[in-house]
Amino acid sequence: MKLGNFSLRGRVALFTGVAVGSLCIVFSTVLLFAINKMATQNLTKEVTAVGELTAYYVDRGELVNPLPPISQDLIRPVQVVDPLGQVVAATKDLQHKPLMAHFAPKSPQRMASAVVCHSDFASDQCHIVVAQHVYRNGDWTIYSAAPALPFYVYPGVAAILIVGTVVFTIAVAHGARHTVTSSLRPVDAIRAQLDHIQSTNLGRRVPVPTAKDEIYRLARSANQTLDRLEDVLEQQRRFCSDASHELRTPITAIRAQMEDALLAPEDVDLARLGNAVLPSVERLQSIASNLLTLTRLEAGPPREQQAIDLAELVAKELEGHQTSGKVVQRLTLGVTVMGDRSRLGQLICNLVQNAQRYASSTVTVTVWRTDGDPGFPGGVAEVEVLDDGPGIAADQRETVFQRFARLDTARSREAGGVGLGLPIARQIAESHGGTLTIQDSDRGARFVVRLPLYS
Known part of the structure; x- marks a missing residue:
């Protein structure tokens, strides 16, 4: 369906709905990116805390394999690599698994992080991996990881944003349609009055709203146009009446003279009749010529300047x-x-x-x-x-x-x-x-x- 088939109310509501919906989608996308970034930073800190706790055990020489359980809120995959590059300890989910990552902190930094995607973890999703150096008879490396967060972070957040976008878009579109309908109500009244004026007489005028806005100016212009139109029509009626009166006089004179001549054709002197009729004919010619001149003048400005x-x-x-x-x-x-x-x-x-x-x-x-x-x-x-x-x-x-x-x-x-x-x-x-x-x-x-x- 073409957009032109919609009413003005429908077009405004559709445009407003599309614009607001697009803005909501952009806002939701930016918000999800921001939440994802903040949550990822917090998750990286948690993973780093798990690695630091394991580094504490390595530094004290209390390393055991598998690694001892960690409190429930800090359970993360962990691997301990000795200075020779061998995995000497790991959590239960990574027993007998190869290295979860192949990067290490560059000196003088003691920590580095990256996103690693492979199937060595218990799940197939990507993980945030943090590598930390700890010194004990050489540089030991501790890898700790956690599943990377999806783009929407939490399903509840995405659901709230989707529902909010739909509800807000519908509400704004409905409000825009209602506002336009209220604003155009005086226009409908003006249109109805114009239709009535067209079918009856030009003495009526369209209603002028009290609020001095665009519709107020439209109503004033419409009434001024009707005033001018009424004046023009009145001038035309008066002109037709006057022209008819002016033309009737010489025509009546010519008719009377011709009828007299027809009553007694044997007594008609053609020269006398011609001289009697000629002034009336000249008057008719003068009126016609002047009317034609006025018509040409009203048709436009002078042509040859x-x-x-x-x-x-x-x-x-x-x-x-x-x-x-x-x-x-x-x-x-x-x-x-x-x-x-x-x-x-x-x-x-x-x-x-x-x-x-x-x-x-x-x-x-x-x-x-x-x-x-x-x-x-x-x-x-x-x-x-x-x-x-x-x-x-x-x-x-x-x-x-x-x-x-x-x-x-x-x-x-x-x-x-x-x-x-x-x-x-x-x-x-x-x-x-x-x-x-x-x-x-x-x-x-x-x-x-x-x-x-x-x-």
Whole structure:
């Protein structure tokens, strides 16, 4: 079974169990090594004590064969070798057996030890052998031995460690699963609420836990995402409603004119009918073109980036633009930005057309640069379009940037706008890393475009 088939709780419990079990095994192995080493040292001391007791008998000349019994806790195989290398005495289990070992202490040491494995002992297991020198008319060697301890030292110790490892691993894995289950309970609640929101409405929000942890931040992010999604859907609904309303007017006008013509076809003047229908068709075309422009702007940033002198761009756009009033140009050369020439040109045209639509007599276009702005570390290029019309109230300055928005006192269909020019202009400015705002002025509306300078 693949690990991905397990739930998060199962994966955490499995990982925790494996990790803890591995650590317990390593700890148990190290502990057994340490216990084995300590027990071996103690056993070597006991074997050495047995040899020292036998050396005492050799030194006093009280050596007998077989060697006399030793107290029960010190019974060990022992051999006594004379200076000629002959075994002259041994315990009963080593009678008539060859030497248990063939090493001897090196001078000046009087004792040496080693592990010896052969079948001369009563058992087939390896033994710890200690060799000691004692002087009596020459160097005598006394060998004493004891069975070497197994790795696990004592079966009880190994059993305790094995049982403890299993119990501890299971307990930790169960605790980890329980902890994860408790921690994910708010996530289950969030998921259930999201499923419910998906199937009903976007007005509901996921529950936010009181503990300010990762799940708290997840719930906050989910609610913020739902807020944005609700706003976007509301904008889309409003946009569809406004677009339908805007499109219905010219379509209704065209339908009425065509129906009138069909009622009395013999009285229809095609030239008159064409002139009557053409403004509505142009309005439909303008709305469709602007909607397509907005869609392209929202699809991504400008594609063709190049260095553009804003003063030259403004002068060229105004030169090719049909002006219905006086346009004053105050242009500073050398104010360069990086962007899409066609889109920035459309931005200028939209602002100038809007200003001319509501200006009393004059529109002023100014281009300059400003340094030291914290929002634009490399400097800012500014384009100001100012008209001398009725202006826009402070509380309505953001409303004009909404699609199909109109202000009762300043905008009307007779003025020729469809309510998309300013939203397109702001979208172009923002796609170039800048802003488009309406700022205070003594008279009229003052639109200010701010773009990052290119140096």
